[in-house]
Amino acid sequence: xxxxxxxxxxxxxxxxxxxxxxxxxxxxxxxxxxxxxxxxxxxxxxxxxxxxxxxxxxxxxxxxxxxxxxxxxxxxxxxxxxxxxxxxxxxxxxxxxxxxxxxxxxxxxxxxxxxxxxxxxxxxxxxxxxxxxxxxxxxxxxxxxxxxxxxxxxxxxxxxxxxxxxxxxxxxxxxxxxxxxxxxxxxxxxxxxxxxxxxxxxxxxxxxxxxxxxxxxxxxxxxxxxxxxxxxxxxxxxxxxxxxxxxxxxxxxxxxxxxxxxxxxxxxxxxx
Amino acid sequence: xxxxxxxxxxxxxxxxxxxxxxxxxxxxxxxxxxxxxxxxxxxxxxxxxxxxxxxxxxxxxxxxxxxxxxxxxxxxxxxxxxxxxxxxxxxxxxxxxxxxxxxxxxxxxxxxxxxxxxxxxxxxxxxxxxxxxxxxxxxxxxxxxxxxxxxxxxxxxxxxxxxxxxxxxxxxxxxxxxxxxxxxxxxxxxxxxxxxxxxxxxxxxxxxxxxxxxxxxxxxxxxxxxxxxxxxxxxxxxxxxxxxxxxxxxxxxxxxxxxxxxxxxxxxxxxxxxxxxxxxxxxxxxxxxxxxxxxxxx
Numbered sequence: 001x002x003x004x005x006x007x008x009x010x011x012x013x014x015x016x017x018x019x020x021x022x023x024x025x026x027x028x029x030x031x032x033x034x035x036x037x038x039x040x041x042x043x044x045x046x047x048x049x050x051x052x053x054x055x056x057x058x059x060x061x062x063x064x065x066x067x068x069x070x071x072x073x074x075x076x077x078x079x080x081x082x083x084x085x086x087x088x089x090x091x092x093x094x095x096x097x098x099x100x101x102x103x104x105x106x107x108x109x110x111x112x113x114x115x116x117x118x119x120x121x122x123x124x125x126x127x128x129x130x131x132x133x134x135x136x137x138x139x140x141x142x143x144x145x146x147x148x149x150x151x152x153x154x155x156x157x158x159x160x161x162x163x164x165x166x167x168x169x170x171x172x173x174x175x176x177x178x179x180x181x182x183x184x185x186x187x188x189x190x191x192x193x194x195x196x197x198x199x200x201x202x203x204x205x206x207x208x209x210x211x212x213x214x215x216x217x218x219x220x221x222x223x224x225x226x227x228x229x230x231x232x233x234x235x236x237x238x239x240x241x242x243x244x245x246x247x248x249x250x251x252x253x254x255x256x257x258x259x260x261x262x263x264x265x266x267x268x269x270x271x272x
Numbered sequence: 273x274x275x276x277x278x279x280x281x282x283x284x285x286x287x288x289x290x291x292x293x294x295x296x297x298x299x300x301x302x303x304x305x306x307x308x309x310x311x312x313x314x315x316x317x318x319x320x321x322x323x324x325x326x327x328x329x330x331x332x333x334x335x336x337x338x339x340x341x342x343x344x345x346x347x348x349x350x351x352x353x354x355x356x357x358x359x360x361x362x363x364x365x366x367x368x369x370x371x372x373x374x375x376x377x378x379x380x381x382x383x384x385x386x387x388x389x390x391x392x393x394x395x396x397x398x399x400x401x402x403x404x405x406x407x408x409x410x411x412x413x414x415x416x417x418x419x420x421x422x423x424x425x426x427x428x429x430x431x432x433x434x435x436x437x438x439x440x441x442x443x444x445x446x447x448x449x450x451x452x453x454x455x456x457x458x459x460x461x462x463x464x465x466x467x468x469x470x471x472x473x474x475x476x477x478x479x480x481x482x483x484x485x486x487x488x489x490x491x492x493x494x495x496x497x498x499x500x501x502x503x504x505x506x507x508x509x510x511x512x513x514x515x516x517x518x519x520x521x522x523x524x525x526x527x528x529x530x531x532x533x534x535x536x537x538x539x540x541x542x543x544x545x546x547x548x549x550x551x552x553x554x555x556x557x558x559x560x561x562x563x564x565x566x567x568x569x570x
Binding site: 004007017121178182 | 317320321322323324325326328344345347349350351355358380382383384385386387388389390392394395397398399400402403405406409427428430431447496498500
């Protein structure tokens with residue numbers, strides 16, 4: 001079988017790089033500008049499907065945002081539904097620095113995406129060591145569970161309670177979970193509980209270590225009151241079928257699969 | 273010749289979430305069977321690493337209606353190695369749903385780890401053809417099943433072309449020894465945009481390699497001064513004629529009606545499918561008649 005020449009492949013690479021530069025807006029059209037417009041249109045379509053509320057807030061600023069994203073970053077995941085994750089991760093620090101962007105926009109975008117990710121999560125049961133909690137083992141959560149650490153009450157916008165206007169600043173968390181009927185439910189939790197859940201759900205720390213770290217990160221003491229509050233939250237999660245017991249171990253690399261460029265875990269907290 | 277598979281013939285639909293619920297209801301109630309919808313076509317990337325309603329609905333439909341697999345992400349003309357995890361997951365998907373082959377596009381869509389999420393044209397050079405062919409051979413080996421390549425709509429040429437499109441396509445198919453997913457809407461779009469005869473283009477296709485057809489709608493974008501392959505309109509008559517002309521030469525094949533944007537109701541799509549099926553049946557009947565006439569002379 002014949003193979004392409006080295007010079008031929010080099011020429012191909014050069015042409016592909018030139019089209020990449022045009023799509024990114026780094027070079028003039030050279031008659032190929034339609035491809036930049038098609039790429040932008042595809043990304044806009046995906047964003048509007050997954051982030052309808054955020055895109056509505058951005059309004060006429062959305063095409064410029066996509067254009068800037070393409071100029072600075074461009075998607076890395078081959079999966080189109082990951083583009084929204086990549087863009088929000090890239091955009092959130094910029095939104096915080098932009099006085100013209102609502103302070104709560106990043107939180108809204110992360111919450112929208114985490115709710116979406118909950119809708120589409122693969123429901124694979126974790127390896128359960130026990131249906132009770134062992135302080136020395138990681139906690140087993142339902143595979144559809146997602147956590148958002150938020151600084152504004154964006155859930156009111158997601159649920160339609162407050163379809164427009166400013167959203168109140170209030171650090172807290174929201175746990176998203178998908179029932180067996182494929183409906184996604186949300187449970188607001190305190191900022192302290194969210195801090196603990198980050199350690200248990202995102203970092204999969206053993207229970208006792210996760211509670212200790214989470215309380216410390218939230219500036220809370222290891223008091224009876226703090227521990228009692230955490231225990232009540234974990235009990236509620238257990239009653240809702242979100243918390244299942246103790247895992248045998250943290251997720252292995254093989255179980256996690258080859259990583260996509262952005263995971264839902266990257267959106268749990270605002271990007272610094 | 274296409275792989276021996278008679279379970280997917282006639283006109284099927286590209287599966288879209290806009291009518292997923294309606295389709296599940298009809299299949300579940302028995303009001304829609306393979307007689308009305310012989311098969312569906314899906315993009316595996318929309319179901320890999322995914323759970324929830326959409327996947328459950330697809331799995332239910334796939335338990336009653338045969339599936340064809342058509343991907344978007346291989347970037348066959350790209351220069352980066354294929355992601356092993358993606359190919360492994362894709363292979364499992366194809367096995368699970370018994371897809372007779374997998375197909376993807378004659379294009380590139382990634383450069384240096386950046387995904388452009390669009391079907392970008394290959395420069396029509398000998399080396400580019402050999403490169404794509406080598407990639408197809410690799411994909412086929414790793415997927416463990418046959419592979420079909422789709423011709424794309426292209427709006428501008430990339431670089432200086434050594435070969436015209438039919439020659440470039442033929443070179444790739446020959447070197448890869450793979451099938452052709454002939455998108456006759458793309459042929460029509462390219463013919464309109466670049467001023468050649470779609471019929472003459474088709475006459476240069478090696479019909480033995482055609483395993484499957486795509487038909488779709490396209491639209492004129494005044495801002496671009498081009499016809500664009502939007503999959504957002506009904507199939508126009510000249511495209512139906514191209515479909516029939518191909519079927520006259522090939523005999524029975526699966527034909528997929530694609531509708532990706534401005535998706536109408538399932539009722540409307542099934543009506544369009546039925547109209548296409550009537551044209552399909554007439555073409556196949558004529559193919560059979562001609563074949564029977566020629567047979568005594570063979």
